[in-house]
Amino acid sequence: MGTLVLLRHGESVWNAEGLFTGWVDVDLSTTGEEEARKGGRLLHDADLRPDIVHTSVLRRAIRTADIALNAADLHWLPVHRSWRLNERHYGALQGKDKAQTRKEYGDDQFMVWRRSYDTPPPPIADDDTYSQVGDRRYADLPPELMPRTECLADVVERMLPYWYDSIVPDLAAGRTVLVTAHGNSLRALVKHLDGIDDATIAGLNIPTGIPLVYDLDDAFRPRTPGGTYLDPDAAAAAIEAVKNQGKK
Numbered sequence: 001m002g003t004l005v006l007l008r009h010g011e012s013v014w015n016a017e018g019l020f021t022g023w024v025d026v027d028l029s030t031t032g033e034e035e036a037r038k039g040g041r042l043l044h045d046a047d048l049r050p051d052i053v054h055t056s057v058l059r060r061a062i063r064t065a066d067i068a069l070n071a072a073d074l075h076w077l078p079v080h081r082s083w084r085l086n087e088r089h090y091g092a093l094q095g096k097d098k099a100q101t102r103k104e105y106g107d108d109q110f111m112v113w114r115r116s117y118d119t120p121p122p123p124i125a126d127d128d129t130y131s132q133v134g135d136r137r138y139a140d141l142p143p144e145l146m147p148r149t150e151c152l153a154d155v156v157e158r159m160l161p162y163w164y165d166s167i168v169p170d171l172a173a174g175r176t177v178l179v180t181a182h183g184n185s186l187r188a189l190v191k192h193l194d195g196i197d198d199a200t201i202a203g204l205n206i207p208t209g210i211p212l213v214y215d216l217d218d219a220f221r222p223r224t225p226g227g228t229y230l231d232p233d234a235a236a237a238a239i240e241a242v243k244n245q246g247k248k
């Protein structure tokens with residue numbers, strides 16, 4: 001029931017520099033801003049008109065929604081933000097260079113930290129420059145919910161309440177819903193939607209800035225498994241680039 005559009009934020013400054021980002025609040029690069037505009041134009045050209053937007057509390061997703069909506073002439077839409085749509089907290093890897101980490105710890109450990117379903121990176125110390133402890137935007141979060149690291153299973157667990165409580169009701173009301181979020185929070189959502197098993201999800205990557213459209217049935221399951229990218233060729237190339245991060 002309803003149409004769901006998923007949009008990963010455009011390239012961020014730290015994506016461009018090859019750094020693990022997680023909950024660090026970095027901005028879009030100029031390439032990322034252009035990707036967001038292109039994402040909005042793709043929506044417009046496909047005649048897809050979201051009625052409502054859900055995004056994280058991180059600047060790269062918020063700005064992507066803003067730029068894309070502006071390009072689609074939908075800048076006036078209501079937007080809801082939640083920490084539950086944030087990127088996966090990357091623990092002590094936040095701020096670290098992906099290629100260097102891969103060299104230092106080896107391919108296997110690197111991939112376990114990036115893509116295993118249930119092994120989180122080591123936790124970040126509260127006094128680390130890239131810790132979010134004390135960040136005002138999380139002041140209302142019960143302390144036991146504030147992550148110091150997360151694996152994808154943790155993201156599924158904290159994202160799903162938002163899916164059921166905030167996004168599904170919009171879909172049930174017949175709205176077209178745009179979710180502008182992050183590589184791993186969207187992987188968590190796609191895992192749920194498509195019923196992907198814990199091992200197979202390791203091979204799924206989400207490209208930046210290309211809308212992925214899901215037509216949902218009455219049980220809020222995709223009519224077309226995997227959904228449809230509005231620019232499939234660009235998506236395939238960008239997916240390959242995400243996969244190869246850290247291999248420079």
Ligand SMILES: O=C(O)[C@H](O)COP(=O)(O)O
Binds near residue numbers: 022090182
């Ligand atoms: O947080 C990050 O570093 C990226 O946005 C996602 O990174 P990944 O593709 O290495 O998980």
